[in-house]
Amino acid sequence: MSVDFQQNHFELFRLPVSFSVDLNELGSRYRELQKSVHPDRFAGGSDQNKRLSVQWATRINEAYDTLKSPLPRAIYMLKLAGLEIAHNPSLDPAFLMEQIELREELEDIGEDEAALAQLDVFRRKVNEVLASLEATFEAEVAADLPAAEQTVYKMQFMNKLRTEANHLEEKLLDY
Numbered sequence: 001m002s003v004d005f006q007q008n009h010f011e012l013f014r015l016p017v018s019f020s021v022d023l024n025e026l027g028s029r030y031r032e033l034q035k036s037v038h039p040d041r042f043a044g045g046s047d048q049n050k051r052l053s054v055q056w057a058t059r060i061n062e063a064y065d066t067l068k069s070p071l072p073r074a075i076y077m078l079k080l081a082g083l084e085i086a087h088n089p090s091l092d093p094a095f096l097m098e099q100i101e102l103r104e105e106l107e108d109i110g111e112d113e114a115a116l117a118q119l120d121v122f123r124r125k126v127n128e129v130l131a132s133l134e135a136t137f138e139a140e141v142a143a144d145l146p147a148a149e150q151t152v153y154k155m156q157f158m159n160k161l162r163t164e165a166n167h168l169e170e171k172l173l174d175y
Contacts, residue, residue: 005055008080009063019077019138021067030064070134071159074141074152081145089153099157102126106165115172123165130158 010017013029037056042049066072075085102125109118133155140148 005059009067009076012060012063013067015067017077017080019070019073019134019141021073023068026064026067030060033060070130071152071155074134074137074148074155077141078145078149078152081141083145083149085149085152085156089150091150091153091157095154095157099161102161106161106168109168111172116169119165119169119172123162123169126158126162126165130155130162133158 008017012033013026015021015026015029034057037053037060039050039053039057042053045053066076078085102122106122109115109122133151137148137151137155140151
C-alpha cells in the first residue's frame with residue numbers, strides 16, 4: 001500500500017484548493033477512497049499493511065469531515081495559508097453588538113405555540129448571514145487573508161448561534 005500522508009485534504013480528494021467544493025464529487029471520491037483502504041481488504045495482509053490501512057482510513061475520514069462543512073473548510077484553508085485561528089480574537093465592535101442582539105432575540109423566544117415559528121424566522125436570519133459570510137470568505141481568501149480570518153471568526157459566532165437555536169428547537173419539541 002502506497003500512502004502519502006503529506007497530501008493536504010484537497011489533494012487527497014483530487015480537488016482544487018477552493019472554498020467552493022462540489023459536495024457530490026467529494027462524497028463520491030470519499031466512498032472510492034474508503035473502499036480502497038478499508039481494513040477488511042487487508043485482513044490477510046501484514047501487520048504493517050493493516051496498521052497503514054487503519055491510519056489511512058482515519059485520515060480520509062478526517063479530511064472528509066473537514067471539507068464537507070463550510071466552517072471547518074474555511075479554517076483549514078487559512079491553516080494551509082499559514083494562519084492559525086486565535087481563541088480570543090479581536091472583532092469589530094459593531095459585529096459584537098449584533099451578536100448580543102441576536103443572542104437576546106434567541107433568549108426571548110418563549111415556550112408557547114408561537115415559539116417554533118419565531119425560532120424558524122430566527123434560524124432563517126442566521127442562515128442568511130452565514131451564507132453571506134461564506135460568500136465573503138470565498139472572495140477574501142485569495143486576496144486578503146486578514147479579512148478572511150475575521151470572516152471566519154464571524155462564521156464561528158453565527159454557527160454557534162445556529163447550534164443554540166437547534167438545541168432550543170429540540171427542547172421545544174421534547175427530543
